[in-house]
Amino acid sequence: MTGFVGLDDIRRAEGRIRPHVQRTPMLADPLLRGCLLKQEYRQTTGAFKLRGATNAVLALSSAQLARGVVTASTGNHGRALAHAARAAGGRAVVCLSHLVPANKVQAVRDLGAEVRIIGQSQDEAMVEVARAVAEEGLTEVPPFDHPDVVAGQGTLGLEVLADCPAPDAVLVPLSGGGLAAGVAAAVRALSPATRIVGVSMERGAAMAASLARGAPVLVEEVPTLADSLGGGIGLGNRLTFAMCRALLDDVVLVGEAEIAAAMRHILFATGDRVEGAAAVGVAALLSGRIACGAATLCLLTGANVAPETFDQALKGRAA
Numbered sequence: 001m002t003g004f005v006g007l008d009d010i011r012r013a014e015g016r017i018r019p020h021v022q023r024t025p026m027l028a029d030p031l032l033r034g035c036l037l038k039q040e041y042r043q044t045t046g047a048f049k050l051r052g053a054t055n056a057v058l059a060l061s062s063a064q065l066a067r068g069v070v071t072a073s074t075g076n077h078g079r080a081l082a083h084a085a086r087a088a089g090g091r092a093v094v095c096l097s098h099l100v101p102a103n104k105v106q107a108v109r110d111l112g113a114e115v116r117i118i119g120q121s122q123d124e125a126m127v128e129v130a131r132a133v134a135e136e137g138l139t140e141v142p143p144f145d146h147p148d149v150v151a152g153q154g155t156l157g158l159e160v161l162a163d164c165p166a167p168d169a170v171l172v173p174l175s176g177g178g179l180a181a182g183v184a185a186a187v188r189a190l191s192p193a194t195r196i197v198g199v200s201m202e203r204g205a206a207m208a209a210s211l212a213r214g215a216p217v218l219v220e221e222v223p224t225l226a227d228s229l230g231g232g233i234g235l236g237n238r239l240t241f242a243m244c245r246a247l248l249d250d251v252v253l254v255g256e257a258e259i260a261a262a263m264r265h266i267l268f269a270t271g272d273r274v275e276g277a278a279a280v281g282v283a284a285l286l287s288g289r290i291a292c293g294a295a296t297l298c299l300l301t302g303a304n305v306a307p308e309t310f311d312q313a314l315k316g317r318a319a
């Protein structure tokens with residue numbers, strides 16, 4: 001287990017980020033036998049990713065912060081990193097390809113980040129990240145495969161256990177595995193009997209395929225309502241694959257119609273429009289793939305959903 005993020009790292013992260021992140025509410029859902037819904041989508045920037053990004057940024061020296069942090073993510077991590085860097089008085093650079101739509105580019109600029117538009121693909125944007133690190137001395141803060149990011153995401157585990165100290169099961173949306181690794185490290189240490197289950201979409205779930213194979217594999221990226229769960233885990237994955245393999249009890253996959261039904265259910269239960277990635281745990285419960293009870297806990301991770309995507313889910317159509 002050497003190199004794994006542990007409870008001490010997560011407690012240190014908690015002390016560091018506490019003034020900068022919200023403590024989010026938790027709600028019992030009577031329609032799901034009292035199952036607990038952690039409303040982390042109410043976090044600043046609309047997703048839990050602010051925890052990991054803030055912890056990684058605050059771990060940097062002031063010289064590193066002043067030179068700047070860099071990422072190629074346009075999604076919840078890019079948003080979180082831009083916000084965290086600005087809050088810490090540092091500089092963030094987000095490298096995007098020409099394919100990224102103008103409204104997304106503007107959203108990143110609005111958070112105070114410098115946007116560099118490079119090339120025609122995510123891969124070309126990643127080349128610019130590597131160049132900025134090598135030639136300008138910027139520090140890359142990756143979206144999941146980094147100990148400070150994992151420790152920051154793990155603070156969500158501490159927070160749910162403060163409200164429900166020994167859950168039967170915790171359902172964690174799973175993509176690159178930074179959230180699952182951090183939450184599992186915290187929960188396994190403090191409540192060893194709790195089952196920790198990663199949940200992904202059936203379409204293009206890279207971590208699930210990698211765990212099944214026993215090594216990181218590439219998967220084809222396909223459209224899904226759970227777009228924040230898309231993308232690979234990195235063939236050279238250093239941390240999250242090993243942690244997920246060691247710490248998750250199970251991985252469950254859910255279909256597009258099930259995700260859509262869960263998004264509608266959560267709207268009904270909370271009044272809030274969450275993104276598909278946030279709804280996969282509830283999808284697993286509603287579909288009966290996992291039994292629910294009063295001590296089952298679902299992490300609702302984000303609410304940055306495009307209105308037209310939510311409308312698709314409302315109409316019951318898959319992506």
Ligand SMILES: *Cc1c(COP(=O)(O)O)cnc(C)c1O
Nearest residue numbers: 076175176177178179277301302
């Ligand atoms: C990133 C993200 C996830 C998955 O987190 P990983 O650490 O990549 O597994 C789940 N839900 C939302 C809303 C996200 O943005």
